[in-house]
Amino acid sequence: MTTDTTDLSTLAVPVAADPDLVGMMTDLFTAYREARTAPDQFVVFDESLWGQLEELGLTRLTAATESGGSGASWLEGAALLTAAAGAAAPVPLVEHGFLAAWLLEQAGLPNDGALRTVALPDAQGQANSVLYGRHAAAVVALWHDGAQWRVADVPAARVTITEGHNLAGEPADTVSFEVADLGAGAVVRPEVRDEFQRRGALARSLQNVGSAERALELVLTHVNERAQFGRPIGKFQAVQHLVADIAAESALARAATDTAVARAVESDWADPGVPFAVAAAASCTGHAASVIVRNAHQAMGAIGTTLEHELHLMTKPMLARRGEFGTVHEWDETLTAMAVAAGREGLWPLVLTGTTA
C-alpha cells in the first residue's frame, strides 16, 4: 500500500517523555510504595524520601537550571507527578518544584533550594489550606496589593502557622503573613496570576491521572483474586463493566492532561490554545474522578473503605485535588465562556486548537 511508504512524521508526531527517566522514576516510586507500612490517618511528610529526590534532581525537575533546577520539560515533570501520586508519596513536589520555583523565577528572586510551598494570601495576609506549610523553610506568596501582583519569598520565621488537614489528611495549614512582608515582594506581570492557576491545575490533573491508574491496578488485583460464588468476582460482567469504566475515564483524563502538557511544552506555554487545553484537562479529570472513585470503591468492597487499605490513598487525594487551583465548576465555566464566545463556527476550531482561529 502506498500508505506504508508515507513519512508519518509529516502528519502526526507521538509525544512521550524520555523513557529512561520515566523508567527510573517508576522504579523509584514503586519501591517506595512497596516498602511503605500501613497508611496513617494523616499524611506525614517523608524527609528521607525528599532527600533522595533532592539528590536525584527531582525536587525541582522542571525549574530552570540557572536557578538551580534540573531544567527538564513538563513531559518529564508529568511522568514524575503521575508516578509520585501513584505511590502516594508524601512530598510537596508540586508546591516546591513546579510552583514555588516558577514563581521565584517570574519574580527574579533567588532560590536556595530549601523546601518551599506556595500560598495565595488574602488582603489581610491570610492563606488557608497551604499544603506542607509547617514543613517549609519559606512560603512563596502570590499576593495582590490592590494594584499589582507581587511574589514574596517569606521565611518560615516570619509567618504564623496554624496546622490543619485537608480531606486527604495532607498537612493543609493556615499561614498568616505580615502584610508588610507581602508588600515588599517583587512585582510580577499581571498574567502570572492566571498562569499560576493553570500550572497548579494541570499539576493536580497529572497527579490525579497517577492516582486513577494506581486505583485501577488495585481494583484489578482485587477482582482477580477475590472469589465469591466459586469464582473471582472479576469474572462477573457487572464487575467487569465497573472496572472498564474506571479504565475508560482514566484514559480520557490522561488524554486531556497529556494533550495540555504537549501543547504547553511545544510552545513553552505560549500557545494561545494552552488555556483551553488546561481547562479541558481540569474538567475531564475532575469529572472522571467522580466515576473512578465511586466505581473503585464499589469494586473493592468494604475492605477498600478501611484505613489500612491503600485505596483511600488514591481516592481521597483525587477528590481533594480536583477542587484546588479552581473548582471543576469554575473550569467548566471557563470552558463555557470560551465555547459560547466561539459559537457555531468557532466551536470546532476551539476543540482542535484551543482557539477559534
Place this chain on the structure above:
Amino acid sequence: MPPVSVSPGVAIEQPALTQLRLEVRAFVADAIRDGLFVPHVDTWLTRWDREFTRELGRRGWLGMVIPTEYGGQGRTFLERFVVTEELLVVGAPVAAHWVAERQIGPSLLRFGTEEQKQAFLPAISRGDVIFGIGMSEPDSGSDLASVRTKAEPDVVDGVSGWRVTGTKVWTSGGHEADAFFALARTSPLDPAHRHDGLSQFIVDLHAPGVEIRPIISMGGDHHFNEVHLDGVFIPDNRVLGQIGDGWMQVTSELGFERSGPERALSTFHLLAETAEAMQTQTLPTDTGVGRLTARISALHQMSFAVSTALQGHQNADTAAAVTKVLGTTTEGDIADYVDLLAPPGRAADDALHTLLHAAILQRPGFTLRGGTNEILRGVIARGLGMR
C-alpha cells in the same frame, strides 16, 4: 507491574494535516452557503446525497487510502481522518459513501483479488458505486458467529459459485446501495470452533433473488433495511478472499471501525448550535456546554492517537473500544443535555429543535451500532486481563 493504562497516547497533528483540514473546511462552508446541504446530526447514517458524494470524489476526498493504481488517492488513514472529521462536524451528507469508504475499500484492498480491486475500487473512489454491510441477522446481533445465512456450492452455465440464502438486517441505505458484503456460513457450525466456516460474499443488490424491505425507524425515517437473499447465485470471483476467512475479515477492521471520529461527533453540530444559541441568548448559558466541549476535545485526541497507532501498524483494539464507549456515550449525552435546557418546540420551528429532535431519536442507536457498549466493555475487560 507497569502502570495499567488503556490510553492510546498523544500525537500532535502536523501542518500538512491542518492544511488539508482548512481546505475541506473552506469547501463545506461554501457548500452550506450555496445550499448544497443543510447541516444535520448523525449524517453518516441519515443524510444520503450521491451528488455530494461524487463531488467529494472529484475533489480527491474519497478513496483516500486506496492506492492510485486503483483510482484512489494513495493517502494515509490520518489524512482521511481529518477530512472525515471536518465533514462530520458540520453535518455534511456523507452516508452514501460511508460504508465503502470506511470498511469496504480497505477490506477489498486487503483481501480482494486483483480483478475485484479493479472492478470496485476506482468506482468507490469516484463515488459511483455505493456499498452496504450485511453482517447482522434477525437472530444474530452481538453474537455475529451465530449467523444462519448459508452459502452452498453450485454451478450455473458452467460457472461455479455459491447459492446464498438468508436474511440480513440493519443494512443502512440498502435500498439505495448497489452492492453489499454478506457474511454467511459456508460450512456447518462447529460449536468448538464457532468462528470457523464463515465467508464473505460480494452481493449485487440488483441480482435476482435479492429482496429489500424497509425497516422504518421510530422517527418515521427509512435508513435501515432487511435484505432477503433467496438462493442468490454468487460466482466464485465474488467471494471475498478465501472461503473460511470471513471471521478474520470482519474482525480485522474493527480498530478502524470502532475508533473513528464518527463515534463521538454524530451530534457535534447540535453542540455547536447550542453554543450559538447561548451566544444569542436563545438558550440560558450553562456549564454543561463547557464540560461536553472538553470531553469532545479529549475524545478527538484519543481517536486521533488510535488512528496514529493503527497507521503505524500497532494493535489498538482496547484503546479503540475505550474510545468508542466514551465517544458514543458522550454524543448521546449531548442530545440529552440540550433536551434538558431547551424549551419545548417542534422540529419545524427552528434549527435547534430540528437537530435536537433528530439527535434524541437517533441516540439509542449510538451505543448499539458497531458493537454495543456492553460488548465493548467486555473487550476492555479482556484487554485488562479480566477475561
